[in-house]
Amino acid sequence: MDVSYLHHFGSAAATIFVVATATMRTMIPLRVFGIMANLLLIAISIPTHNYPTLVLHAVLLPVNIWRLRQMLQLVRDVKKSVNSDLSMEWLKPFMTKQKCNAGEILFYKDEKADRMFYIVSGRYRLVESGIELPVGALVGELGMLSPMGERTQTLECIEAGLVLSVTYAQVEELYVQNPEFGFFFLRLASARLFENIGTLEARLSQRDAPVTATVPAVQPA
Known part of the structure; x- marks a missing residue:
């Protein structure tokens, strides 16, 4: 099976994500794009047998998910504090x-x-x-x-x-x-x-x- 097109597609997609994240000023959309890039590169690495890339993004994916969860929780807690008792x-x-x-x-x-x-x-x-x-x-x-x-x-x-x-x-x-x-x-x-x-x-x-x-x-x- 010729999977060379997957390699080229993955490289192009990764480039788009890198350019997009460079334009972001806040952490939440940056983490979302990071998760999308991780999933995309993991999916491409399996059929192309690119195991170093597979391992790297398999490690980065849970990190990005955890950090995104922290940021979303922080935003919820800040909103709650602003609208109530200014708790810290x-x-x-x-x-x-x-x-x-x-x-x-x-x-x-x-x-x-x-x-x-x-x-x-x-x-x-x-x-x-x-x-x-x-x-x-x-x-x-x-x-x-x-x-x-x-x-x-x-x-x-x-x-x-x-x-x-x-x-x-x-x-x-x-x-x-x-x-x-x-x-x-x-x-x-x-x-x-x-x-x-x-x-x-x-x-x-x-x-x-x-x-x-x-x-x-x-x-x-």
């Missing part, structure tokens, strides 16, 4: 664990910022504002939006616990792969800013509130 659960698989001891400083004000943190356990305080962050809070993302890329406050651990960290470079990669993440991140940062402003305004109101002296009642003789 979807970001956990991309983060690194870090144990913290009481008195440890995670970062200082005005230092260069390169990562953000998700609080899993323990107690943490923003020193300058005195705001204590609850478990489940994300902190350090404002440094990414700062014009100078610097920390706006100091973060101190006041009770030993665990945090998860993710670098800004990883966050930028997620944004490139899933532009919807950018909208979520802006909503998250805005919510944090309004929360901090509200806390500071409440403290200023308490400080400036007039002190009312209590005059004891005069008991009749």
Whole structure:
């Protein structure tokens, strides 16, 4: 059986897929085209007995499928978070664990910022504002939006616990792969800013509130 035409067809098809993927800016269509190319080249490699190509794409196929599944799940989770409580659960698989001891400083004000943190356990305080962050809070993302890329406050651990960290470079990669993440991140940062402003305004109101002296009642003789 003459299978030379299959070889030429496969080469032409592979060239088309390579050119197509080079024009893509996001990861999901890139993975879809990768899966299609894997299937095509596997199908062509069997009758032509091109075993190196067969093995290569038999390995790449499940990798592309797994990565596509991750990206689709990420998009679903981001959409759910944007429309509900701004949860950061979807970001956990991309983060690194870090144990913290009481008195440890995670970062200082005005230092260069390169990562953000998700609080899993323990107690943490923003020193300058005195705001204590609850478990489940994300902190350090404002440094990414700062014009100078610097920390706006100091973060101190006041009770030993665990945090998860993710670098800004990883966050930028997620944004490139899933532009919807950018909208979520802006909503998250805005919510944090309004929360901090509200806390500071409440403290200023308490400080400036007039002190009312209590005059004891005069008991009749």
